[in-house]
Every structure is written in C-alpha cells, then in structure tokens.
Amino acid sequence: MRVFYFLLIFSALILAATLMIQNFTQDPTRQLKVMKDMSFFAMSIFCTIFAIVATANLIPKDIEDRTLYTILAKPVPRFEYLFGKYLGGMLVIFVSVTVMTILLSAFLYLRQEALLSDLQEYMQVAEQEAEQAPGAIENEGLDLARVEASSLRAQGPSWSLLAAVVAISLQAMVLGAITLCVSTFASSGLFTVVVAFVVFFVGYIEPVVVDSWRSSPEGISGFSNLLISAVGVVFPNFQSFNLVDGIVAGETLPSGW
Amino acid sequence: MEPAVDIQDLTKVFKLPSLNREQVVAVKNLSLQVAPGEIYGLIGPNGSGKSTTMKVLLGLISATEGSTAIFGQDSRKVSSRAEVGFLPENPYFYKFLSGQETLHFYGRLGGLSKKEISERSKELLALVDLEHARDRRLSGYSKGMLQRIGLAQALIQRPRLVVLDEPTAGVDPAGSRKIRDLILKLREEEISVILSSHLLEQVQEVCDRVGIIFNGKLCREGPMEELMAIEDQTEILLDKAPAELVEKVTALVAEHEGASLIRSGHPRTTLERLFLEETSGDSPDTRS
Structure with missing residues (x-):
C-alpha cells in the first residue's frame, strides 16, 4: 500500500515540476529536460530505497513470525523459497516502475504538445509576417523556431527513456539480490540495510575515484592498484547503470552496454 | 512396517555468537520411534529440547550427530516433507490472506492442483470449524482460530505424519478442546502425530505413548497406560x-x-x- 502512496507522490512531483519549471526557464527544451531529470531522480531514489529496505525484511519477518517454518516444512527447496521472495520484491519494483514510466511519458507528451502548439502558433504568425514583409530578421526567427521545434520533438517520450528505466530497474535488481543475500545471515534488519547501503555507496563512487586516481600525473602504487582491483571484484560497479544523465541530455546508448 | 518417525542418537549443539565459542547442547543422544497411526507425546519443561527435536526431524535445522527419518526417508531430503504436516508454536501466517487463501497457498506449496486444493480446503475448513470465516482475513482471526487454520494447513496435502508443537498454547479451554478433538480425529484416520504440549492432562487424554525429555535427554518413554499405572x-x-x-x-x-x-x-x-x-x-x- 505504501508503494502506491509513493506513486501518488511521484505523480504530484512531476505535476509540480511541470508547473514550476515555467517560472525558472523560458527555454522549452530545457523545461522538458528538467522534468525528465527530476522524474528519473525520483524513480531512482524509489527503486534504490525500496530494493534495500523492503528486501531486507522479507526473510527476518518470516523467521520472526515462524511463517518460514510452515513453508519449509512443505516440500519446498530452500532455493525456491529464496528465489520466490526475491521475485516477489522485484515484481513490486517492476509494477511501480511501469506505472511511473507511463505517468512520466504521459506528462512529458502533454507538456511537449502544449509547448509545440505554442511554437506552432508563433511560426504561423511569423510565416504570415514574412510573406507580407519579407526580410532577414523574420526569416531568422522562423528558422530558430523550426530548430526549437525539432529539438522539442527529440525531448519527448522515446525508446531511449525506456533504456534509462531498464538501467534503473537492473540496478534495483542487483541491490535487491545483495540485500537478500546479506539478510540470510545478518543478525538484524538494521545491519542488513546499513551493509546494503555501504555496498551501493562504494559500488557507485569506486569507479569515479579509480578513474580520477589513474588519470592523476602521480599514478597509483602497486599495492593501491591491487587494493582497487580487489574492491572492484567484491563490489558491483553501479556506475554501469548510470545512463540517466546521458539520456536526459539526448545521448544514445553507449555501444556494448 | 516402516516406522513413521525414526530418530537415532540425535545430538544437536548450538554455537552461541560469543567470542569464547560457547556451546549449548540442546539435544543429546536422543532415540525414539513412532509407529504409523500412533499419537506420541513429547513432554518436558521449557528449553528441554522438544522444539529442537521437531525442527531437526522436519529438516528445518541440521543435526550435529545422529539421523532422523520419516517413513524410512532421510528427513533432510525435501521429498520426505511431502508426507508431513507441521504446526509450530504460536504461528503467524500472512495476515493479508483469508483462511481460504491461506489453505490455497499452502496447498500449492504441497504440490496440489487447483482442483484438489479447492476440494481439500472445503473439507478442512469444515473439519476445523472455520467455514464461517473462510473469506475473512487472518488479521481478524482469534488465537484459537489461527491455531485451527494452522492445523488445517498442516493437513492440506494429506500427510501421514503431523508434527504439532504446543498446538494449544495461548488458546482458551473451549478452543483447546476443539483442537484435542481434531487430534483424536487424526487417530481415526490413522495419521501419526507427534505432539508437544505443557497441558499434561491433554497429553494424557490423546496420546498412545509418551516420552519425557529433560535437559536434551529422553529420560523416560513408554505406552501411556504402562507409565500411568501404579502397579501396587x-x-x-x-x-x-x-x-x-x-x-x-x-x-x-x-x-x-x-x-x-x-x-x-x-x-x-x-x-x-x-x-x-x-x-x-x-x-x-x-x-x-
């Protein structure tokens, strides 16, 4: 139920972003970019927190309530039980992400259409004026408006949005799996949550730190290099799932992703 | 005939999470057998090792030493649990499910088809007298009702052995009597039962044989009539x-x-x- 409260907050956030952004920038393309940026940020925060907090309590709750005993006393292999719990958590994320993507696409489409309609009106007036009094200034304004319209069309709902959503979902799936794994031996739910957040944090910043070290003129010593390699093996590279910035900026997917 | 339960020299040691590697011996060299169709009472004070013995028998925890078998099958094997129903002490099932949905859930875990579950849950809801509450969520069930739906889930896949850990804990006398009557019905259907309870009067009423466990050891065991009779x-x-x-x-x-x-x-x-x-x-x- 709480998941659906979050979905309500998410739609309110997009709506607020749509209305408020007009006060901060007059650039229509930038308005759509900021809207996408805010929505992906909310989506990413939701998936990260949900994947950790909800998954951390799945097994401890069953143990505490002794529901686990009644389940494992049936002919159910332990692997199936764990996998079922994991899939259940991921299904909630999948449904929520799908609803959020539909909401984002709908808001984005409506805003894009409204902005395009304004631009269309401007272009019609400009074309009429250009016909009546042909001159360089009117033609230049018309050309700019055409470029703006084409840029606006590129910022609307597209398949590249879906790639960002898939990347966010995959990141949540990896985090959920790590959290579930920790919760099978952790002594408390809080410990599981803290460990999962630490893994996420290290996995998120480690590639950035390593890149900056390696590009520094001093280079890295042999031991540090070994340590970095060990961290790289233990912690997943969460930067691999960070496609949002590029996609909001209108980039295509990197080859081989 | 193959015994319903065969426990041989069972020892279970728990390692405590402390720096000096402290250990607790929960069960020590315990051996017992339960015949098919027999109701066996395992009694003893709190912490004597009753629940641990049951959990090892169900494959929920592993034995440190010894072996446990259900109808001749090693109880560590998942397939041995097709023959068993288990009701733990004070169980809490998923509260958002109704009584009917709970039985459906456990029926699926037991490998039954939808048709079989539908027929079996009707029978069981009637048996445990919960037909009137079949569509009510478990969050609205009383403790006695929860124990009875627990018993129904234990019986869903027609097990030949039922393990009941304190089935009447926290239940009022009327509810406790209903559960006792249900256990007696299991005997009529020739289902073996292992029962652990602190209500000794009830154990005396329903069990064919009793084992007294203390500090992890089986101190005394035998048929109820034999143990209870004062010979002179x-x-x-x-x-x-x-x-x-x-x-x-x-x-x-x-x-x-x-x-x-x-x-x-x-x-x-x-x-x-x-x-x-x-x-x-x-x-x-x-x-x-």
Whole structure:
C-alpha cells in the first residue's frame, strides 16, 4: 500500500515540476529536460530505497513470525523459497516502475504538445509576417523556431527513456539480490540495510575515484592498484547503470552496454 | 512396517555468537520411534529440547550427530516433507490472506492442483470449524482460530505424519478442546502425530505413548497406560453406592492383612470440565 502512496507522490512531483519549471526557464527544451531529470531522480531514489529496505525484511519477518517454518516444512527447496521472495520484491519494483514510466511519458507528451502548439502558433504568425514583409530578421526567427521545434520533438517520450528505466530497474535488481543475500545471515534488519547501503555507496563512487586516481600525473602504487582491483571484484560497479544523465541530455546508448 | 518417525542418537549443539565459542547442547543422544497411526507425546519443561527435536526431524535445522527419518526417508531430503504436516508454536501466517487463501497457498506449496486444493480446503475448513470465516482475513482471526487454520494447513496435502508443537498454547479451554478433538480425529484416520504440549492432562487424554525429555535427554518413554499405572494400588469407582456399602467395603479391606484403604470419597471433576460446562452449554461426561 505504501508503494502506491509513493506513486501518488511521484505523480504530484512531476505535476509540480511541470508547473514550476515555467517560472525558472523560458527555454522549452530545457523545461522538458528538467522534468525528465527530476522524474528519473525520483524513480531512482524509489527503486534504490525500496530494493534495500523492503528486501531486507522479507526473510527476518518470516523467521520472526515462524511463517518460514510452515513453508519449509512443505516440500519446498530452500532455493525456491529464496528465489520466490526475491521475485516477489522485484515484481513490486517492476509494477511501480511501469506505472511511473507511463505517468512520466504521459506528462512529458502533454507538456511537449502544449509547448509545440505554442511554437506552432508563433511560426504561423511569423510565416504570415514574412510573406507580407519579407526580410532577414523574420526569416531568422522562423528558422530558430523550426530548430526549437525539432529539438522539442527529440525531448519527448522515446525508446531511449525506456533504456534509462531498464538501467534503473537492473540496478534495483542487483541491490535487491545483495540485500537478500546479506539478510540470510545478518543478525538484524538494521545491519542488513546499513551493509546494503555501504555496498551501493562504494559500488557507485569506486569507479569515479579509480578513474580520477589513474588519470592523476602521480599514478597509483602497486599495492593501491591491487587494493582497487580487489574492491572492484567484491563490489558491483553501479556506475554501469548510470545512463540517466546521458539520456536526459539526448545521448544514445553507449555501444556494448 | 516402516516406522513413521525414526530418530537415532540425535545430538544437536548450538554455537552461541560469543567470542569464547560457547556451546549449548540442546539435544543429546536422543532415540525414539513412532509407529504409523500412533499419537506420541513429547513432554518436558521449557528449553528441554522438544522444539529442537521437531525442527531437526522436519529438516528445518541440521543435526550435529545422529539421523532422523520419516517413513524410512532421510528427513533432510525435501521429498520426505511431502508426507508431513507441521504446526509450530504460536504461528503467524500472512495476515493479508483469508483462511481460504491461506489453505490455497499452502496447498500449492504441497504440490496440489487447483482442483484438489479447492476440494481439500472445503473439507478442512469444515473439519476445523472455520467455514464461517473462510473469506475473512487472518488479521481478524482469534488465537484459537489461527491455531485451527494452522492445523488445517498442516493437513492440506494429506500427510501421514503431523508434527504439532504446543498446538494449544495461548488458546482458551473451549478452543483447546476443539483442537484435542481434531487430534483424536487424526487417530481415526490413522495419521501419526507427534505432539508437544505443557497441558499434561491433554497429553494424557490423546496420546498412545509418551516420552519425557529433560535437559536434551529422553529420560523416560513408554505406552501411556504402562507409565500411568501404579502397579501396587487398585482403584474401585462405585456409582450410587449407599453409605452402608462403602462402610462394608472399608471393613472388608481392613480385615485383609497387608492391604489398606488410602482414600475414599467423591471423585472430583476438573476445572477444565467445569469451565466448559458453564461456558459452552455442553455437558461433557464428567465420569470419563
């Protein structure tokens, strides 16, 4: 139920972003970019927190309530039980992400259409004026408006949005799996949550730190290099799932992703 | 015939999460067998190792030493659990499910088809007297109702062995009596039962054999009649005997050298029976 409260907050956030952004920038393309940026940020925060907090309590709750005993006393292999719990958590994320993507696409489409309609009106007036009094200034304004319209069309709902959503979902799936794994031996739910957040944090910043070290003129010593390699093996590279910035900026997917 | 339960030299040691590697021996060299169709009572004080024995038998935890088998199958194998139903102490099922949905869930875990589950859940809801609450969520169930739906889930895949850990814990006398009657019905269907309970009177009423466990060891075991009988005493219970007759019997006993009358008077009912008479409207047989 709480998941659906979050979905309500998410739609309110997009709506607020749509209305408020007009006060901060007059650039229509930038308005759509900021809207996408805010929505992906909310989506990413939701998936990260949900994947950790909800998954951390799945097994401890069953143990505490002794529901686990009644389940494992049936002919159910332990692997199936764990996998079922994991899939259940991921299904909630999948449904929520799908609803959020539909909401984002709908808001984005409506805003894009409204902005395009304004631009269309401007272009019609400009074309009429250009016909009546042909001159360089009117033609230049018309050309700019055409470029703006084409840029606006590129910022609307597209398949590249879906790639960002898939990347966010995959990141949540990896985090959920790590959290579930920790919760099978952790002594408390809080410990599981803290460990999962630490893994996420290290996995998120480690590639950035390593890149900056390696590009520094001093280079890295042999031991540090070994340590970095060990961290790289233990912690997943969460930067691999960070496609949002590029996609909001209108980039295509990197080859081989 | 293959025993329903065969536990041989079971030892279970728990390692405590401390720096000095402290250990607790929960069960030590415990061996017992339960025959098919038998109701076996495992009694003992808190922390004596009853629940641990049951959990090892169900494959929920592993034995440190020894072996456990259910109908000849190693109980560590997942397939052995197709023959078993388990009701843990104070179970909490998924509260958002109704009684019917709970049975459906456990039926699927037991490998039953939808049709089989539908038929079986109807039978079981009638058996545990929860037909009226089949569509109610478990969050609205009383403790006695939860225990009964727990018993129903344990029976969903028609197991040949049922393991009940404190099935009447926290249940009022009326609910406790219903559960006792259900266990007696299991005997009619030749289902083996291992029962652990602190209500010794109930254990005495329903069990064929009893094992007393203390500090992880099986101290005493045997058929109920054998364990309960005081070999050198005889009980005569008279119905509607006049005072003169009682006097005659007393005098006759006094005449006999070596024999003595220990006690005579009116037998007493139990507090449980008195409670049930007053609260349920039933008048259970006080002379049984």
